[in-house]
Amino acid sequence: MRLHIEQDGRVRQVTITSGSAPDTVDVHLDEAVLTCDVRDLGQGRLSLRLPDGSMHDVVVETEAMPGHRTVHVQGIRVPTVVSTRVRRGASGSGAVDGPLRIIAPMPGKVVRVAVRPGDTVEARQPVVVIEAMKMENALSAGRAGTVREVLVQEGMSVEAGRPLVVLE
Amino acid sequence: MKTILIANRGEIAVRIMRACREMGIGTVAIYSDVDREARHVRYADRAFPLVGNAPADTYLRIDKILEIARHAGVDAVHPGYGFLAENEDFAQACVDAGVTFIGPSPEVIARMGSKTAARACAMAAGAPVVPGTETPIGPDVCDAEVQRLADAVGYPLMVKAVAGGGGKGMREVRSRDTLLDAVRRARSEALGAFGDAAVYFERRVARPRHVEIQLLADQHGTVLPFVERECSVQRRHQKVIEESPAPRMSLALRHRMAEAAASVARAAGYTNAGTIEFLVDADDAFYFLEMNTRLQVEHPVTEMVTGVDLVQWQIRIARGERLTVTQDEALTPRGHAIECRVYAEDPDQRFMPHPGRITSLTVPGGPGIRDDSGVEVGFEVPIYYDSMISKLVAWGGDREQARHRMLRALAEYHVGGIPTTLPFFRWMLEQPSFVSGELDTTMLDAELERRDGQPFVQATAAHNQTALLATASSSFLAARRAAHTPATQAGAPVRSGWAAAARRAALRK
Numbered sequence: 001m002r003l004h005i006e007q008d009g010r011v012r013q014v015t016i017t018s019g020s021a022p023d024t025v026d027v028h029l030d031e032a033v034l035t036c037d038v039r040d041l042g043q044g045r046l047s048l049r050l051p052d053g054s055m056h057d058v059v060v061e062t063e064a065m066p067g068h069r070t071v072h073v074q075g076i077r078v079p080t081v082v083s084t085r086v087r088r089g090a091s092g093s094g095a096v097d098g099p100l101r102i103i104a105p106m107p108g109k110v111v112r113v114a115v116r117p118g119d120t121v122e123a124r125q126p127v128v129v130i131e132a133m134k135m136e137n138a139l140s141a142g143r144a145g146t147v148r149e150v151l152v153q154e155g156m157s158v159e160a161g162r163p164l165v166v167l168e
Numbered sequence: 169m170k171t172i173l174i175a176n177r178g179e180i181a182v183r184i185m186r187a188c189r190e191m192g193i194g195t196v197a198i199y200s201d202v203d204r205e206a207r208h209v210r211y212a213d214r215a216f217p218l219v220g221n222a223p224a225d226t227y228l229r230i231d232k233i234l235e236i237a238r239h240a241g242v243d244a245v246h247p248g249y250g251f252l253a254e255n256e257d258f259a260q261a262c263v264d265a266g267v268t269f270i271g272p273s274p275e276v277i278a279r280m281g282s283k284t285a286a287r288a289c290a291m292a293a294g295a296p297v298v299p300g301t302e303t304p305i306g307p308d309v310c311d312a313e314v315q316r317l318a319d320a321v322g323y324p325l326m327v328k329a330v331a332g333g334g335g336k337g338m339r340e341v342r343s344r345d346t347l348l349d350a351v352r353r354a355r356s357e358a359l360g361a362f363g364d365a366a367v368y369f370e371r372r373v374a375r376p377r378h379v380e381i382q383l384l385a386d387q388h389g390t391v392l393p394f395v396e397r398e399c400s401v402q403r404r405h406q407k408v409i410e411e412s413p414a415p416r417m418s419l420a421l422r423h424r425m426a427e428a429a430a431s432v433a434r435a436a437g438y439t440n441a442g443t444i445e446f447l448v449d450a451d452d453a454f455y456f457l458e459m460n461t462r463l464q465v466e467h468p469v470t471e472m473v474t475g476v477d478l479v480q481w482q483i484r485i486a487r488g489e490r491l492t493v494t495q496d497e498a499l500t501p502r503g504h505a506i507e508c509r510v511y512a513e514d515p516d517q518r519f520m521p522h523p524g525r526i527t528s529l530t531v532p533g534g535p536g537i538r539d540d541s542g543v544e545v546g547f548e549v550p551i552y553y554d555s556m557i558s559k560l561v562a563w564g565g566d567r568e569q570a571r572h573r574m575l576r577a578l579a580e581y582h583v584g585g586i587p588t589t590l591p592f593f594r595w596m597l598e599q600p601s602f603v604s605g606e607l608d609t610t611m612l613d614a615e616l617e618r619r620d621g622q623p624f625v626q627a628t629a630a631h632n633q634t635a636l637l638a639t640a641s642s643s644f645l646a647a648r649r650a651a652h653t654p655a656t657q658a659g660a661p662v663r664s665g666w667a668a669a670a671r672r673a674a675l676r677k
Contacts, residue, residue, distance in 0.1 A: 001647055005639050008632050016644040027640050038641040043528055043545075044584070046638055046645075056634050059528050059584050060642040069642075071635035072582060075590060076627050078635035082643050105514075106522050107551050133512075133521035133555045160524070 006081040101163040108132030176248030179542035181208035187479040200226040202550040244268035253462040280459040290456035293435035295428040298455040300370035307365040324372035329358030335405025336361040375608040376447040381429035393426035400607035410466035415605025472505035504567040510558040515592035528584030532577035536563040591625040
């Protein structure tokens with residue numbers, strides 16, 4: 001099978017076939033073939049033995065967004081995106097043009113909205129404060145910009161993933 | 169004592185139930201709606217719902233908890249830490265209901281719960297205290313008087329809530345011009361957190377170490393101080409790593425602090441388990457800070473170096489037994505223990521709490537490792553309560569062995585589904601300041617400020633390559649499974665050859 005895997009800002013084209021030995025897969029990547037011994041331990045857990053003999057217990061988590069994965073490698077969470085076609089705009093060039101939505105990272109209660117539409121904000125300036133788990137958490141603008149929309153009010157309960165403020 | 173109700177949740181409720189089970193005592197859990205599937209509830213012999221989720225509707229409801237205690241016919245209540253653990257009204261309500269409260273008397277909780285009353289008690293017992301104001305400064309005290317009191321203490325100073333704890337209602341004031349604003353904020357925070365706006369002032373000790381003495385006191389007059397715990401690794405006044413013994417501690421200082429702690433406990437008429445917290449300055453002078461009239465989060469490090477089960481002793485003391493642990497056993501550490509508090513927080517997002525479902529979990533083990541956890545795979549860490557999910561403790565023959573074991577255990581530990589503070593600890597335990605043991609309570613905040621949000625663990629090219637191969641392999645296996653699984657069996661794929669063989673064998677019978 002042929003896949004496009006986006007990771008660390010790059011899209012890689014990968015072809016995967018069954019290996020000649022049982023429980024192995026051949027991963028064709030950049031002209032090279034990497035034969036991996038892969039054992040499925042269930043619930044997203046894999047035991048990988050790479051061509052150099054190195055052993056890796058990894059966990060591949062499927063995220064809510066289609067194709068999005070979080071791979072745990074030696075305690076590090078590496079996000080990847082899988083697709084069968086090249087997605088447009090997935091160049092990962094790190095472009096920051098266009099609107100930026102500030103999203104609630106967890107469910108909680110909005111205790112303070114520090115900006116109004118039309119305000120200019122600096123990078124790292126707190127814009128909304130959410131209370132969850134007994135703590136007040138200030139959410140900051142990821143970059144400088146102008147507030148286009150404020151989508152919540154103080155006192156509102158919000159779910160994780162809910163857009164709070166749109167910057168442009 | 170046949171049955172104990174544990175008026176708490178999470179890891180500490182499990183910890184207490186484990187002690188009960190070892191002692192042949194029955195356990196009763198209480199739970200909020202979202203905690204029905206929590207580990208502490210399923211671990212208990214019996215469990216009763218509190219109905220609701222907010223702490224004020226559930227684990228803080230004295231009336232509901234005592235109603236359950238009566239209904240379940242328990243002999244005693246263990247409050248754990250947090251929630252109602254230091255609430256004298258709860259202790260009194262237990263006494264009134266004829267249920268043993270596993271902790272000190274309501275009078276002692278009230279006396280040591282007020283920071284100013286506790287300071288007075290410590291001074292009367294001859295323990296050194298940080299210079300500061302002697303009486304609470306209520307919300308009605310005028311600005312001019314506030315300034316006069318502060319000038320008398322001197323700058324820099326700390327504004328603290330009289331009813332305080334956990335770093336709330338606490339402000340540092342470096343000079344006179346920021347005083348009134350700091351007092352205003354501390355009062356409002358204290359009112360919100362503890363329902364009491366009174367504050368007091370203490371002189372700021374420069375770069376102090378936080379060293380505390382665990383005590384056990386029975387009902388027959390024996391007060392037993394333990395080897396100290398060092399809790400100087402703090403983020404915003406919250407402990408994140410604790411250890412015992414304190415690095416760079418002289419035997420003479422240990423004995424002086426243990427003696428001071430014991431005399432404060434005696435003066436307070438203290439019984440059961442408690443802890444006296446001290447600040448130690450650069451010249452090894454120490455000052456009484458406060459007393460915690462309960463079991464503490466970090467009690468396992470003391471258990472690891474002394475072999476004494478503090479929770480079992482809390483229960484034994486409550487049922488009137490005499491302490492049989494000797495002063496030598498309590499004060500002479502065997503080896504070294506370190507504890508990391510594992511939180512459901514994203515250290516790379518400025519330690520933002522992150523509730524959610526735990527989708528996979530590998531708990532470390534092996535020599536010298538203890539994991540006091542309140543969660544399991546499938547549990548959804550709720551938004552309503554503290555985000556600590558586990559305490560990982562490592563023991564070693566000396567501090568370096570304990571540190572290396574902790575690093576090894578941190579590498580084994582895997583929590584999937586939510587971010588945790590594990591990457592932060594992997595970083596912290598390698599920092600030169602931690603390795604050297606030259607700790608103070610301001611060190612971590614200063615270091616975090618310097619890092620300015622830089623991630624604790626960054627993926628290398630090798631990590632990325634492994635992640636890429638794992639993603640490719642898992643997609644390939646998933647596609648192959650889908651192709652090879654007949655539709656009729658889709659819901660119940662046979663994973664292992666042994667299971668298939670067993671099934672075939674069963675069909676032949």
